[in-house]
Amino acid sequence: MQFGNMAGEVLLLGGSARLNGSNSMELLCLNCRHIAKLPDVSGKAMTTQPKEKIMTIKFREWELIVDRDLTKLTYDKVTMGSPESCGCNDCKNFADNRENIYPEEIKKLFYDIGIDYKKESEICHYCRQSDGLHYYGGWFHFKGHFKGKDCTVPTGKNGYTFDLTPLSDKFSIGFRYDSALTFFDDKENLVQIEFDTKTSWTIEKELESE
Numbered sequence: 001m002q003f004g005n006m007a008g009e010v011l012l013l014g015g016s017a018r019l020n021g022s023n024s025m026e027l028l029c030l031n032c033r034h035i036a037k038l039p040d041v042s043g044k045a046m047t048t049q050p051k052e053k054i055m056t057i058k059f060r061e062w063e064l065i066v067d068r069d070l071t072k073l074t075y076d077k078v079t080m081g082s083p084e085s086c087g088c089n090d091c092k093n094f095a096d097n098r099e100n101i102y103p104e105e106i107k108k109l110f111y112d113i114g115i116d117y118k119k120e121s122e123i124c125h126y127c128r129q130s131d132g133l134h135y136y137g138g139w140f141h142f143k144g145h146f147k148g149k150d151c152t153v154p155t156g157k158n159g160y161t162f163d164l165t166p167l168s169d170k171f172s173i174g175f176r177y178d179s180a181l182t183f184f185d186d187k188e189n190l191v192q193i194e195f196d197t198k199t200s201w202t203i204e205k206e207l208e209s210e
């Protein structure tokens with residue numbers, strides 16, 4: 001069922017907008033005769049598209065311009081993140097430590113952006129450090145763009161590395177434009193949030209990797 005102004009598909013009741021006392025408008029679908037009520041159309045032409053809800057979020061040195069609705073909708077549809085869908089020992093250990101891995105300011109930032117921090121697009125286990133902590137990296141996406149430092153550092157013809165910004169001695173973050181393994185259907189205008197972290201091995205000791 002579609003509502004809109006496409007000729008032949010939809011007509012306005014009575015040949016024009018029928019406003020009732022609460023300023024809602026009713027549309028009749030010619031296909032199924034369903035009547036849809038559109039709330040609060042007072043003073044607005046029917047051809048006006050709803051304004052996209054783009055939010056600007058200040059985070060440290062960055063300004064993030066975010067389509068929160070689309071970002072949250074996208075993460076809501078994802079059943080599990082990369083660590084859970086992979087299920088290897090390194091991923092299991094990451095998931096076991098997840099609540100402590102993300103600083104509170106990151107959990108709040110991701111909530112504001114519409115990202116579910118339990119659903120990483122991908123994580124990578126780099127190594128077990130000499131201090132016994134395990135070094136991981138990973139990333140998320142949101143729809144929008146950002147102002148401020150891009151963490152991409154080109155290293156040659158096709159290579160690049162990251163210059164991430166430490167938020168603590170165990171967690172660093174950066175922003176760049178990419179869409180690797182993204183949950184978003186439309187890969188345009190995606191910001192890739194890169195992070196790395198150092199965390200303990202807390203699952204069975206005999207499963208620990210180097």
Ligand SMILES: [Zn+2]
Pocket residue numbers: 083086087088089090091092
């Ligand atoms: Zn894995």
